[in-house]
Amino acid sequence: MKVSGEKTFAAPRATVWRVLNDPTAMARTMPGVESFDVHDDRRWTANVKIPLGLGGLKMKVDMDKVEERPPDFAKLAMKGTGVGAMMRMETSFNLSDAAGGGTTMAWDADVHIAGPVGSMGQRVLQPIVNQQVQSVLSALDEQVQEAAGSTSG
């Protein structure tokens, strides 16, 4: 399942880049994060509980930054395992200066869900993924605003 989009932040590119590369800040953007471990600056692990149907889906997600060109581009590979589901995702983002100021982030993600949850099919998963993406983006916006505020302050 491929999803992509653009988001504009009212902050300079360096700030956005810093947030996107700060595991602690990123952990705050992800829904249902129960714990977060930073192994090094390229590898993180999160234990998340994705709100899915009854009870939620617990998943251990390993993230690996496989490519980066500061302060514009990064690509992450994520691999999640949980009871009833396995997830693989490749996501990348590209930052550029927005026309009216601020920073535009063009992003895309290719998500593969396997296991019984995958059998639910895209008709069910697509809305869930869309919802999660919106949630991540608005949390990211908050993180960027916070970072921009602390920088300016």
Next chain:
Amino acid sequence: MSSSTTVAPSPVQAPQKGWAGQSVPRKEDKRLLQGEGVFVDDVKRHGMGYVHFVRSPYAHAHITRIDVSEAEAVEGVYGTLTGEEVAALTDPFFQIAGAPGGQIKDYSLAVGKVRYVGEAVVAVVAETRELARDASELVEVDYEPLPALVDARKALDADAPVLHDDAGGNLMWHGSYEWGDLDAAFAEADRVVRIEELHFHRFNSTPLECDGALVEYNRGVGQWTIHTNNQFPGFAAIMMGPAMRVGLDRLRFVTQDIGGGFGNKITSHPQLVVCCLLARKLGRPIQWTEWRTDFHLSMSHGNERWFHDTEVAVRSDGTLLGFRTKALDDAGAWLRYEPLGGVIWAQVTPGMYRWRHIRVDFTQVATNKAPVSPNRGYSRMQHLWFTERVIDIVAHELGLDPVEVRKRNYIRAEEMPYETPNGCVYDSGDYARMLDLALELVGHGEIETRRAEAAARGRLLGVGIGSTLDSGTNNFGQSRLINPELQFSGNNEVATVKLDIFGEIVVTLGTTPQGQGHETTAAQVVADILRCSPDDVHVRAGHDSYWNSHAGFSGTYASQFAVTGLSAVKGATEMLAGEIKRLASAVFGGVPVEALELADGGVRIKGSPEAFLPFMACGAIVNANNAGLPEDLDVTLNCRYVYRPPFQVPDVERKFGNLTLTYAAQIHAAVIEVDPETGWYELVDYAAVDDCGSRINPQIVEGQVMGATAQAIGAAMHEVFEYDEDGNLLTPNFYDYHVPHALDMPPLATGAIESPSPFTPLGTKGMGEGGGAGIHAVCAAVQDALRGHGDAIVWDSCNPYRRVWEMLEHPERSRALVSVT
């Protein structure tokens, strides 16, 4: 010797025309209806462990690591089995195919790689079913995902992911079949109808009971007892013995009641091997009951088939001369019974029609989907759906009446027995008369009036016909058309009939009934020969390969019990009747055998009813009171008979020969009404007419017809094993996979004619698999309903409402598939 030991038998009155042909109540029903049947899940043993399979979440992936330590550490977990152990302890299963498909290495658990979602990777055994399931979640398997191949049409592309490196690609089997003179047929044709693509979808018949086993290992004698609902133990034994490196006498198959089979329970041998290995490894009985989702994910999907570049040679009056097509069969990930589907269809090559010039180029490929194997109507259903689609599309495009086209082209009653272009011999039948009966049952004479009336209500009415053959009693020699190296041919089944000490008539069968009423019909046949009541005949329930009633092809599959099973019963009973008379001849002091007759539960001298020896006396004399019997009296009253159908080995070069012994027929007619706004439709009238030769028990036959019809309606309207592009099965349980229930059934009228088979001892034909006619009929009815409303062509065998809506909205899409010159 006197008759002093006799007790008068209960008076029995055989009906004037015999028990065969009567709908006597089924012997099995009392225990089944009272919940006293013994199904595999009812078999318990002390200390048994429950097995649960860890299954692949990926359609295609390398297995890089398996760690069972955490699962094995759980209290109550007895142990595990991995593919690595299986590869060390067993050999790959024997392959029916030659190269390239025959080069694949198939084990009972995945070894190094998984090839479909749901493939078994590890088995976990624990003291409860639930614990085994929970512990299986603790098994760590690391996968390295690979691209998945889901669409068979892309299997042979240069960049397609390859499932089996051993086979060098995804081609599993290919064969070209050609009979007659295609060039002459197309030269003679007034019109040529071309159909670019037709698709028969993937589904199966979802028996109520999933697969299962209780396996015990007797270490002292090195022998396994396998209580299982596998429906073809003969085949399972041939697959399992060599793989496990043991003789077949080490594998004892036992079954009593089975909750439906439909062919889906033929290929459980991989799971049975796992249970055997675990029973030996863990030193305890192993119980396996398949979960419904596991069944959907991994067990015996019906063959999905594409038909490409079809061309039909036809005269202007609708006379069909011949056709050519390219069939592409999607075998899924493993060849568990395949590529036999590549030849089974040829049992019914011309369908029910007289065309003599036929070419089928058949290709079977592997995909990252569950393996296919027999499903009620196996492979013939796909081909007969194709021939019926061709008939209806030709009629549609040439503006002809589908009824008239059928009648013009049906093989005629007076042409029977009829040799088809590929040497099959249709034994008997009157298809045109069956069609008339089906049409009468749905009120076809008033159909135009009803069409107008439906139109006034805003509904589109359509009527469709499905004609189908149920070829039964396989000649296993047809496997040589797939692989000339194979040494299988003919067929057999066995029965024993004995008279026990107190005169009990005891019958054992080699078959594995799944609800077909074998105990009842066998008793009817015995009763007619021994001149007693079916109530006096005890037919042992189920199957046990340790009984001396197991032959190489024993089992219940492929429409053959009424021929193979009952002919074996007949043969054994006639042997017993002869022995009873010879015994009585001696007891009566040398009365000629010809002067004796069986009657009223005993044997008597014709014309002297007082000279009567009841069966009880016969049994007692031979078994327990035999001193003084003549030395040359060779009578045991325990008779075993193996029925062997009259077959020759087919001509491999010409692909010619009789592939089955009998050809039962079913013709269905469906009337539907479509809501043109939504594509929703309902069956408003339905008729199924059956001709399976002489019917031993008409009610059982009718039950088979109704059950098969329900399955066909489900397949035609709802049931699809649908995969996404990653190879995830989107319909893995009954939430997504709708099987028809009572409210889905239309008003169903049944009819029957009887054309006895001249080739079988009882005039019977195998039956039960003709329900595919329902798929054809619904497809034809949908196409008829849309006639004049976009004129869409029905190109897929499953037409849920959304597809009908698409055809109404975009008729040009299916119209583009058809052209006429």
